[in-house]
Amino acid sequence: MNLRVLPAAARRPASRDHSGFPDEALLALVAREDEEALAALYDRYSRVAYGLALRVVRDPALAEDAVQEAFLAVWRSAAGFRSDRAKPSTWILTLVHRRAVDVVRREERRRAVPLETTEQLDAYGLATDEEIELTDRRRLVQEALRQLPDEQREALELAYYAGLTQSELAERLSVPLGTIKSRMFTGLRRLRDILAEAGLDEPLAEL
Amino acid sequence: MEQELIHDLAAAYALDALDESERREFEEHLASCEQCSEELVGLGDAAAALAYVAEGPAPPAALRERLLDRVHEDRAPNVVPLRRRFALPAVASFAVVAAAAAIVLGVWAAGLSSSLDRKDAIARVLGDPTATSVSLGQSSRVSIGKDGQAVLVSRLSTAPPGKTYEVWVIPARGSAKPAGLFRVGRSASPMLLSRTVPEGAQLGISIERRGGAPHPTNILFVSSSA
Structure with missing residues (x-):
């Protein structure tokens, strides 16, 4: 099999070429307007990003908007x-x-939606190898x-x-603001420490 | 707002639980508060970890297309286009590499010093918007900064036992000069070439006996002129 050195610009951005690069290298390439590097970052994080956006905005079209805007922001501000x-x-x-939060705050209708915690939203099974x-x-x-x-x-x-x-x-939980602040602060710090201990600090697979 | 109170907003900020004016206020504070900036690193990681729990269906394929179209349109018109690269047939068969471990791995930079100087140089080149990018086959790419310092990022398969990849700088006149050895590893660390790349030079990757060779014996990839 002969390999040819292809001009990158002649190809449609496809992440294959970059899929093994570490996140930092991809971002550095994105800062230099490398579209394939952006595509590779999208392929690596779009599933999580879309799941997150959908969870927050609860509307597929708005979730897509949020993801697209976010990755455009990655594209435009990678140098920073x-x-x-x-x-x-x-x-x-x-x-x-x-x-996603900016989108949902513009939408009044979320206020009518009952609040849910993770225990109640567990419906999407992930099966393929690359999603393991x-x-x-998760x-x-x-x-x-x-x-x-529980409160935290x-x-x-x-x-x-x-x-x-x-x-x-x-207001929603009928507790003083100071209580909410301290629950968030104590809870997030504790979560940080638990996750650090569990070793959740590696980027997603760079394969 | 009192200082201890505003420090306490770091968690709410990381969770995006501040309204617009609170957010602005905290960002102003953040710009001058090293303590909050440092705390926010870990709190930001913890908040972002919550994203993984919000798993949902895969995004529609059309979103990817739309985003990449937008990105393409968005490219600043004043960016100097990269010089056109020529397609060159690789000298050697890819089978040498393919025969190695089937897993696609990143670069393990042999002997890569952890010195800050070298890391700085790598960061400078990879972060330089004016750097030139050169492809070496489909798995490797070299970024060349203004001063000729160059960084290789590669996801070639691991070199076979007893072998190593060697990078070459091939000046317009003269013979190929060795510019670094690498095998491969999952970390895909960017590697600073040990030699600067003059204008008009080409780059090459060969596969050699471990320890490298003074001249390339088995070239796998050659770039066009840098």
Whole structure:
């Protein structure tokens, strides 16, 4: 089999060429306007990103918008990414979450939707080989969440998945704002420590 | 807001649970508070981990297409296009590599020093928007900064036992000069080439006996001029 050195620009962005690159390298390439690198990052994180956005906005079309806007933000601001301030995966998922929350806060209808916690939303089975790692990771975070006191877990889940502000959350749960703040703060710190102990600090498979 | 109270907003900020004015206020504070910036690194990771629990269906394929179309349109018009690269047949058969471990792995940079200087140089080249990018086959890519410093990122399969990959800088006139050895590993660390790449030079990757060779004996990939 003869391999030819193909000009990258002649190909439709496809992540195959970049799929083994570490997140940092992909982001550095994205900062140089490498479309294939962006495609590779999308392929690595779009499943999680879309799941997250859908969970927050509860509408497929709005979820797609949030994911698209977030990855466009990755594309446009990759040069400003600071590796001493965040892991690439955290940075990307933070952008996705921020967009989803911004979308849902513009939508009044979420206020009528009952709040749910993770225990009630567990319907999507993941089966294919490439998704096993995601499933493992999901299980690890779920186990970590279970180790938190109920009030702290509830505060984290409702803040993160329902896109509520701390004031809205206090109102919805009929507890003082200061209580919500301290539940979120104590809960997130504890979650951080549990996850660090469990070793959840590797990026998704770079295969 | 009192200082201890605003520090406490780091978690709410990481969870996006602040309203717009609270968010702005915290970001102003963050710019000057090293303590919060540091705390936010770990809190941000913990908040982002919650994303994995929100698993849902796969996104529609059309979303990927739409995004990549937008990205393509979005490319700044004033960016200097990369020089056109030529298709060159590889000199050697890919079978040598294919016969090695079937798993696709990243670069393990042999002897890669962990010195900060080298890491800095790698970060500088990979972060340089004006750097040139050169493909070496479909699995490797070299970024060349303005000063000629070059970084290889490769996901070639592991070199067979007793063998190593060797990178070459091939000047427009003169013979190929060795620029570094690598086998491969999952970490896919970017490797700083031990030699700068002058304008008009080509790059090559060969497979050699472990320890490398003074001249390439079994070239796998050659780039066009850098």
